[in-house]
Amino acid sequence: NTPKRKEKLKSSDNRGSWEFQPEDTLIEETGNFPSTLAQANFNGQKKAGSAVDGIAYRNEDIMSESWRQHRKHVFVLSEAGKPIYSRYGNEEALSSTMGVMMALVSFVQAGGNMIQSIFSDEHTVVFLQKGPLVFVSVSATRQSEQQLRSELLHVYHQIVSMLTQASINCIFERRKNFDLRRLLFGSEKVLDGLLDVMDSDPSFMLSAVQCLPLPSSSRDALSHILQKAVTPNLVFSFLIANNRLVSVVQEKTVLEDARLKPSDLHLLCNLIRASFAFQAGEIWTPICLPLFNHDCYFYAYVAYLDPPECTVCLVLLSTDKEAFYAMAECKRKIEEAFASQNALQWVANTQFYYVDDIGVANLKHFLYKPSKFFSSSSGFPEMEVAYRSQEERIHLLDLYRNMHNRIHSTSRPLKLLYHSAGQETLLAWVTSKFEMFACFTPLVTKKSAISELTKLLRWIKKEEDRLFICHLPKYSSAPQPGRSSTDRGSSDRPNTSDTGLLSLL
Template sequence: MSNDAVEAERMHPEGPLGLSAADGESPFTSQSPSPVPSEGPCVAELAPALDSAKALLVRSDNHTQPDLIAETRRKSFQKQKNVVSPTQAGDSLRRYGDEVPTSSRWTQHKKHFFILSSAGKPIYSRYGDEAKLSSFMGLIQAILSFFASDDDSIRCLNAGSHKFVFSMKGPLYLVAVSSTGESEPQLRQQLECLYAQILFVLTGAALTRIFETRGNYDLRNLLSGTEMFLDHLSGAFQRGSGYFLGAIPCLRMSSRLRQKIGNVLATGTPKSLVFGILIARDKLVTLVRPKRYSLHPTDLHLVMNMISSSSGFRSVETWTPVCLPQFNNRAFLHTYVCFLGTDLCLVLASTDKDAFFEMSEYKQQISQGLEITGCVEAIDDAVRADPYSIVEVEVPSLRHFIYKSTTLVQYTEPSLSAPYTRKEDRRRLLRAYQYALERMHARENPARVIFHATPTEAVMSYSTPTHEIYASFSPLVSKAAAMEGIAGLQKWIKREESSIFVPSAPVFW
């Protein structure tokens, strides 16, 4: 076993989980895979990909220089970004890069993220060109240093409708400035995700080494070309539920189909494989893993964010080192990414930097296995049917809901329909869910049931040891009627649980 594998095992001891959560929630029990016949593996003849893979795996022994793995990968992503059309969905090509702090467009944004070094060097800004924000970043650094000189730290400032949230992560300072109404814990959670995204590219060990050697190093030299990941992630906070829930969405399909897919992935797994993940439209289909390893939702979110940040991943087999911070923030896993179809993406994480062709061969085996077992067409049908409609639940006055399984660390929700067809209406609903979640998880006087009625909707949240429900009803519904609706929703979830969640994941070794 490689040194990386030994280190990974030390960081994540053996356990029965497929997804792990910080609160001790126990996702994914294990199931034993049954063998699936295949026609035998074949290797794609990809000489250019081999040259690229070899280049990516060169590492510098000179600690005064940036890590060449990260540097080469940055150039790869930069090239990929430049050849992709800006109009293609999913690509974030710094569309706000021409904005400056003195422009009305820049000040009209309701939420900003800033990342800078402890020396005041700008690293990232959600809006505008970092180079034009040097004085602004310097002001942030001065404020934080003022408090640090008194052996103190500043966490949050309120200024009118704006909330300033600060997070100090070693040599990096992260700041959120928001007028969206989100709370300090919610904004801090988003800053944690952005920091994790930086570690995803560099590793915590490389980040520490760089700034120990050169305290005023310009980290943009290494992050250039990967800003699309940070941009896409920043936007996803406004669109998706998974980040504030700390859970993963799953593609709805029959349990029998999911088991067949899992069996295909678990057959003939390479020795260096750590995780094999199948994703369709940013939703988990299934995953395979060694028995002693687990995967945190944050790490899976980062993988999904990387894939959806650029359409360039759809056209080539990609081999790149990434760091999964919750799994092991000090080392890379070498990751193979390939689309098996229009919407179906395979991600294979390995401890072996030379395993590109082995993973490519394994991909061919998986592709053949899915064809032989008839899974490809069934997956396409599942993708076309997703997301499901609220009408299927058959609960009067229920407009929308989110159901989170705290034991599986997964969630499900129907498509957004009237009256949530406009962006502002969807964001209002998201804020209402965030407010309910914060009330339920408050340190003082947490509430198990919350009912909050407004002129636009009535939102009820309900918590048990195994699940949480956030539901939106007509504004005229009573609390008693809403509780009836929650009971009806629970019955529907119970019937459909095996299809809307991934209750078990195949394991090997």
């Protein structure tokens, strides 16, 4: 039997929302793998700090000087040299360039090696090969080879989140020259958005997700509401506000080493952030979380709780593809509980903090990641006046990246690093309990910087319940009998995307 995949986009009966109901098997003979994300109305969005939108960048002339002057290019191609994605410029126009890249990869492979990187005076070219896909970063930034490769890995994971690794491998095993753009059509904005946020968000460098500062009593109350609104096959419940994690609860049977990693949370948040469609109502869509299980889908229910502002987002992850209405009922219970306690106002009244609020002399900015809390927690203050513009933020992040690369060097790892730059002094400090990067005014001595960091650590210790998710609340939700995600649908249609998910629960 030829496995098939159908995708339906339909309005729920009484909610005015959109419900995605993909089946789990694929049309392998024709290569027709319609992407759910292609139907999700990805509107063109402006690049951070630029007046040129994604469509303009995609049509940018690759022979122009402006195209050459971009700080970082990212290319994705197949082993057959077929173009799949380019951050700037049209993939078709870049087909010969990508052909040269694949020729380099093949030439080195013929000698029994694998190309890793190429260095010139102005650019670093980094290669990453994952199965039948090849990723290339051409960077004029100060990022290290390891940092650029980590970004390419995030791009790979984002593609896997839409298609699953098993599906990608299956496609190219059957057809080496398959054009993967047919599956990713309409989802370029997701990859664009990921690359944009990686250029400006230090959370990716720290392998962490920033939490919304919130009094512990309020956060616990929100988590308690999520714990009470459960249904069979619900695995994770998230509350996200302004792209920061507010609360997360999980099914208690999820193995400790199988819980969601920061990278998976980044992919989930980026998917939501990339499309205005998620603000239109209740969305039901499959998503693969590669570091949890790269060969199967979760089914994500996404709805904003505060339209039309759309700043507080509820995300429910289920293993049941037919659980849309059950998830919608959970959302209704959560909304009722929030309304009775005026809980949305707690989030709206969140007090973001600035360096001046901390009272540490000469401190301009800092990054902090604890090791004892939920693995995705991190904290850093809002940017001060000195780092308000896009160029200034990039400058500061470049300094942090340089310090991060040096202190985590594989050949010479360090615990403490002091660096005096032209306009600031930086100190990096890594222990078994935390990881910290701090930026001071330029004339601070090492002794003084360490003394001021000690004061900062005392303040963080005092405020840690407000700054971080200190524990992971759990709930019990037994799977419905006979409704596991591995036996949905007709018995004569094999399921290739969900296999193995429940083995982790």
